[in-house]
Amino acid sequence: MHERFRVGEEVDAFREDGWHFGEIREIREDSRYLVAVGGGSEEVEFGQRELRRHREWSGDGVWTPPLAGGELQEKSSTMELKPFKIKFKIGLDKGTSLPPPEFGKGKTVEVSSDEKGYEGSWFSATVIDYIGNDKYLVEYLTLKTDDETEPLREEAYSRYIRPYPPYLPARRFKQLDKVDAWYNDGWWVGVISKVLKGSQYIVYFSTSNEELIFNESNLRLHQDWSDGKWVIASRDNSTEVALRIASLRGKTEFGDANIKVKFSKGMKVEVRINEDGYMDCWFPAVIIDTIGDKFLVEYQTLQTDDETELLKEVAESSHIRPFPPDIKCAHTFAQDEMVDAWYNDGWWVGHISQILGGLKYKVYFMTSSEELEFEHHNLRPHQEWIGGRWIITSRGSRSV
Numbered sequence: 309m310h311e312r313f314r315v316g317e318e319v320d321a322f323r324e325d326g327w328h329f330g331e332i333r334e335i336r337e338d339s340r341y342l343v344a345v346g347g348g349s350e351e352v353e354f355g356q357r358e359l360r361r362h363r364e365w366s367g368d369g370v371w372t373p374p375l376a377g378g379e380l381q382e383k384s385s386t387m388e389l390k391p392f393k394i395k396f397k398i399g400l401d402k403g404t405s406l407p408p409p410e411f412g413k414g415k416t417v418e419v420s421s422d423e424k425g426y427e428g429s430w431f432s433a434t435v436i437d438y439i440g441n442d443k444y445l446v447e448y449l450t451l452k453t454d455d456e457t458e459p460l461r462e463e464a465y466s467r468y469i470r471p472y473p474p475y476l477p478a479r480r481f482k483q484l485d486k487v488d489a490w491y492n493d494g495w496w497v498g499v500i501s502k503v504l505k506g507s508q509y510i511v512y513f514s515t516s517n518e519e520l521i522f523n524e525s526n527l528r529l530h531q532d533w534s535d536g537k538w539v540i541a542s543r544d545n546s547t548e549v550a551l552r553i554a555s556l557r558g559k560t561e562f563g564d565a566n567i568k569v570k571f572s573k574g575m576k577v578e579v580r581i582n583e584d585g586y587m588d589c590w591f592p593a594v595i596i597d598t599i600g601d602k603f604l605v606e607y608q609t610l611q612t613d614d615e616t617e618l619l620k621e622v623a624e625s626s627h628i629r630p631f632p633p634d635i636k637c638a639h640t641f642a643q644d645e646m647v648d649a650w651y652n653d654g655w656w657v658g659h660i661s662q663i664l665g666g667l668k669y670k671v672y673f674m675t676s677s678e679e680l681e682f683e684h685h686n687l688r689p690h691q692e693w694i695g696g697r698w699i700i701t702s703r704g705s706r707s708v
């Protein structure tokens with residue numbers, strides 16, 4: 309039969325490696341109690357089976373307070389206990405407690421996971437409570453529940469938690485610098501594989517073997533939490549990473565050389581018109597002929613002024629790119645995600661500025677400082693043709 313306890317009653321609470329002195333602070337449902345342990349510095353919830361009334365053993369051979377059933381406290385008539393001159397106690401002193409948890413309530417931390425697809429990522433969170441057995445209840449700052457009504461809460465072992473890293477001043481990154489990239493509501497560990505113009509970078513992620521484009525503002529120098537201190541990661545000069553990046557781009561050696569695409573007659577492409585107001589738009593076209601180092605293209609959506617035939621035009625190779633692969637976007641687009649919007653017979657580069665109901669969005673176009681509304685089926689994920697391959701642009705990596 310387990311005892312019922314009262315508020316203010318002294319108890320021993322079983323926690324991890326033994327019994328620890330505490331005091332009942334609150335009686336909760338389902339025979340659970342809030343207990344102050346560690347000299348009152350910490351409050352932890354325990355089940356009734358994890359508690360016992362606190363007693364002390366004296367040299368007189370009795371427990372204080374006495375055990376249930378007074379007959380058990382009586383001295384045996386056949387074996388009388390002689391009093392000892394030295395008194396001693398068995399159990400924990402009231403001041404004895406476990407070391408305090410590594411992360412206190414309300415502390416801002418970062419939490420990782422070994423779940424497939426989330427390796428190498430860190431998500432900002434707040435510590436809600438220490439729940440014992442080296443585990444914490446955390447509330448994420450950027451992740452929500454499935455119905456998106458409240459912040460997501462999860463239990464996490466301390467080995468997956470680290471303090472929030474200190475701020476480091478912004479800097480220009482170099483090739484092979486190890487960085488954290490802000491993507492999908494968290495920081496993902498990667499390596500700078502190429503430095504682009506306009507404070508943009510291509511980042512390689514070894515866990516998924518892919519590359520994405522990021523603005524400098526969405527990157528931070530990677531730091532490791534080691535032996536209770538932050539250590540700035542060194543550049544990743546490993547041959548393995550270099551070879552992976554090279555193979556990803558279809559190169560035979562690691563370097564800055566780009567693969568040149570040979571445009572041929574009949575090839576389906578996209579063309580950018582070299583005029584003010586059109587530099588962020590790509591129009592579907594077909595290569596008709598080669599004219600020196602230029603190409604005669606026939607647009608698939610633009611017509612001549614009299615609208616009697618498709619418009620043909622001579623374009624430089626620097627304004628032509630292969631037709632991008634069709635990416636089926638079954639999910640909804642996210643805030644600030646880079647997209648191409650189908651408008652006025654072409655694909656215009658912008659970013660999601662507002663998510664509306666009914667699979668509709670507002671898209672902001674930086675070149676024209678305009679904001680227009682689009683339905684989901686008139687948008688596609690934005691891709692960049694760099695180094696001879698298509699790279700999906702990360703969320704928030706807006707053209708500058």
